[in-house]
Amino acid sequence: MLPASQPPSDATFVVLGLGPVGICALVALQSFNPKNVFVIDSVESRLELAASLGAQPLNFVSHFGGIGGIKKHIQDATEGRGADVVVEIVGSSNALRFAYDLVRPWGGISSIGVHNAELPFSGAEMYAKNLKLQFGRCPVRSVYDEALELLKSHHQKLSFLTNNFMDLSDAVVAYEKFDKAEVQKVIFRF
Structure with a gap:
């Protein structure tokens, strides 16, 4: 750009x-x-x-x-x-x-x-x-290698992506929390 x-x-x-x-x-x-x-x-x-x-x-x-x-x-x-x-x-x-x-x-x-x-x-x-x-x-295939290197070098800055785990049965609650900006991201456990 x-x-x-x-x-x-x-x-x-x-x-x-x-x-x-x-x-x-x-x-x-x-x-x-x-x-x-x-x-x-x-x-x-x-x-x-x-x-x-x-x-x-x-x-x-x-x-x-x-x-x-x-x-x-x-x-x-x-x-x-x-x-x-x-x-x-x-x-x-x-x-x-x-x-x-x-x-x-x-x-x-x-x-x-x-x-x-x-x-x-x-x-x-x-x-x-x-x-x-x-x-x-994002054109994932064309930027994958570069993105992976960026992730490796900055993974500590992205911990918010993996700090909220919830059971899939709590999906409604998870979406409510996200909608209220109480969580950045939720990972569901099956």
């Missing part, structure tokens, strides 16, 4: 959504040693985990007066440019629009969230900012 001439160490990334996929994306981004990584969510425990991994957490409900204040904060941190790349993991039109509002001209949006609605911006808006937009699931 970055121009070939821009090293990741000079880049500002934003991750929208800090569920398990968002935290994994954060760990992967941090391996490039970027200048800034902002993470945006409303669940304090997720933001605390992201901060412990080196990100700059922003609560879109309570920080800087909400979404507009967060946009200004990122603009100020990048000398008015905006984020170089926004990784949108929420899967909602509002989050995708927020990604558009945060990304700088000639930047990129990578949408990992699963969308089922109309895009919240027009082709003319994309053209005006000269943006790159990428949608889709």
Whole structure:
């Protein structure tokens, strides 16, 4: 997503959504040693985990007066440019629009969230900012070796993925806990 001439160490990334996929994306981004990584969510425990991994957490409900204040904060941190790349993991039109509002001209949006609605911006808006937009699931086979090496070197940062075990008969309770953001991930025992 970055121009070939821009090293990741000079880049500002934003991750929208800090569920398990968002935290994994954060760990992967941090391996490039970027200048800034902002993470945006409303669940304090997720933001605390992201901060412990080196990100700059922003609560879109309570920080800087909400979404507009967060946009200004990122603009100020990048000398008015905006984020170089926004990784949108929420899967909602509002989050995708927020990604558009945060990304700088000639930047990129990578949408990992699963969308089922109309895009919240027009082709003319994309053209005006000269943006790159990428949608889709991970091409596992083509990144497997690299992802495995990343997992080996950062496995201690991902312990949250394996710290909640429940019996399959407790699936309803597990989903309720996840919905309330009381757990990041649950592994079912059969």
